[in-house]
Amino acid sequence: MDRQQTEISHSIERANRYIEENRAAVAPLYRNHYHAVPPIGWMNDPNGFIQYQGAYHLFYQFHPYDAKWGPMHWGHMKSTDLTHWEDLPVALAPDQAYDRFGCFSGSAIEKDGKLYLLYTGVTEADEAGIHYQVQCLAVSEDGVHFEKVQHNPVIPAAALPEGASPIDFRDPKLFEHDGMFYAVIASKTEEGTGQVLLYESADLLDWRFSSVFLKGTKEQGIMWECPDFFTLDGKDCLIFSPMQWPEEGNDYQNLNASLLAIGKVDWATNQFHPESFQELDHGLDYYAPQSLEDDLGRRICIAWMQNWGRNFPTDELGHGWTGSMTIPRQLKLEDGKLKQYPIAASLTEGESPETIGAFYLEDGVAVLPGIEGERGLLQLKIDVSAVERMEIRLRENEQESTLVFYDRMMNELGIDRSKSGIMINGEEATPLSCRKVALPTMVQWLLLDIFLDSSSIEVFEGNGDAVLSTNVYPTEPASGISFRCSGKAVIEQAAFMPIA
Structure with missing residues (x-):
């Protein structure tokens, strides 16, 4: 991967040109028809899931040049009904020193009519050969074409608290609370456990460390990814995807799981206090869910319908693509219990x-x-x-x-x-x-x-x-x-x- 990154100069223009020239060669045999799938190449985590200017926008981890994981770009598509998706131009490419080894996962938020993406950049190696993970910002006035800000990285590795790994610091999820912008970011401790860090900003450009939002124990996995904080039916909720969370009966049998923690935030200390944990999906392929709240007040979640550590048949068969998202689902809490319902009404409209x-x-x-x-x-x-x-x-x-x-x-x-x-x-x-x-x-x-x-x-x-x-x-x-x-x-x- 190092050699590939050194020899190839990535750009949005190059990626879009490659997609248009090669997408017709993708084999259709196993391609899902009513799920979000990449036009070509590799797809993993959903990113920047947001409703903006009348449409649902879905960004995703994307390697256009191979059906294997590789230098991460941000693919982009949109939908008006969450079931029929229109491909849009690539949103981000790893073209700067601070993200040369990948534009990793992140999220989106609207401010003053503009769409902002906060994502993890993986830097060029330093003299010791270390690639740091830092948080970077890009902005768009039309929701399609993005410019990376000159302030990048807006959250450097130097902004980490003591004991947090600078090489496992990723997947910022933005939200607003009491007039401030916040980001929950996944991190790994020096003890080799997962945690979620909280950062705050008044303008999305200048950030400061706020707290260790939630710290895991040695019994709760070796790293947490893709945190997502929101309030649902009066309860504070934190979704995250831990690696090697211990199996409990029927739960957490996938080596990489996705959890919902329900609890309460103490906004005096900016710390999350969980009251319960539960697995979101009991199938074999579900990871890195991300959610939004739409203009109907629905909390809608979508996830990568794959899992790390598995073989990927469409790559092995040379089909030219890998990855799909789940059907979006609505999350509800009823009497304190999680309920999940598919959002797919338009798929069967008019059918009797x-x-x-x-x-x-x-x-x-x-x-x-x-x-x-x-x-x-x-x-x-x-x-x-x-x-x-x-x-x-x-x-x-x-x-x-x-x-x-x-x-x-x-x-x-x-x-x-x-x-x-x-x-x-x-x-x-x-x-x-x-x-x-x-x-x-x-x-x-x-x-x-x-x-x-x-x-x-x-x-x-x-x-x-x-x-x-x-x-x-x-x-x-x-x-x-x-x-x-x-x-x-x-x-x-x-x-x-x-x-x-």
């Missing part, structure tokens, strides 16, 4: 599919008429009061399928991709192809919204209590959907709405 109702299944297998497809929304209402185990097999062909299941005795909802197609391997000590989550209360009706796309399955429990997001790569056409149960089930409603 035939609904299958009152189908009885006892210790058997069933295929329902009209319930099949590779891309679409599967909606189910199943009476599971007399079920031992209920299975829905998705993306099914003669040899492959992905299993969504409900275990009545354990009251667990799960997903299993062990027979989905191309194997996905990770860095977990035990190979991980199945995950599950215990529902908070025993249910009579299992309500599911299942979103299928070319290489992804997202399962939303209908009461908002659980989400499981997972990538799948069938090796043959796979449009089958079937139902299996032990015990007695009544499929009260089943509908499949294709999504082009």
Whole structure:
């Protein structure tokens, strides 16, 4: 990577030209149709997720020249409905000494009608060969073309508190509070634990260290990434993505997880006091979520639908691209409990599919008429009061399928991709192809919204209590959907709405 960075002079113009000249060569086989995907190359963390001038803008970590992680740029797209995305020109390229080794993750905020991006720059190596991580600012008057400010870096490594690593200092997330701008920034301590630092500014240019917002213990992972602070239904919330947070039963089984901490900020000390931690998604592919509040007052979250340490089939197959975002979801707190609901209404507008109702299944297998497809929304209402185990097999062909299941005795909802197609391997000590989550209360009706796309399955429990997001790569056409149960089930409603 060092040699590549030294020999190549990166620029926005070069990146945009490369995209236009090469995007037609990208293989379409596994490209998702109604999720945010890169036009070419590599995509990871969502960045700068914001509503600006009537549109939702999504920036993202982007390497246009390869389907592998590389010198980070900021890709850019926008949408008016959060489901149909329009590619925009590259927003940032690593073209300055303070970000030569990458424009890492960050966020966006509007001030005086202008759009500001605060991002992590990875510097050129110093005499000791060290690349520092610093925070940098860029500004735009039209939301498309950005200029980096002369003050950069606006938060240098020298602004770190004692004991914080200057090489693990990244992912600033901006917010406003009582007339001031704040940024929560991920950091690593000299003891090798994660923490979130808080910085404050009156004008986005001059920043000062405010506090260690939240400090982790040795039992809470080796580094935290992508913090995001907001208030939701009267509670203070902090999202972050820790590396190696310890597994607890069904939770945190991915080596790199994404958590929501609910608590309270003491604004006298500017410290966050967590009351609870919980995993945001119990699937196999979910990382680095970032949120916004839109003009309807909704807290909307989107994440990278991949995970570090895994193999990436579209790169291995030479398809010329890697990465996808999840469906945006709305976050709510109801009676202090997190609820998550998909935002995908416009995907099925005008659709009136035939609904299958009152189908009885006892210790058997069933295929329902009209319930099949590779891309679409599967909606189910199943009476599971007399079920031992209920299975829905998705993306099914003669040899492959992905299993969504409900275990009545354990009251667990799960997903299993062990027979989905191309194997996905990770860095977990035990190979991980199945995950599950215990529902908070025993249910009579299992309500599911299942979103299928070319290489992804997202399962939303209908009461908002659980989400499981997972990538799948069938090796043959796979449009089958079937139902299996032990015990007695009544499929009260089943509908499949294709999504082009």
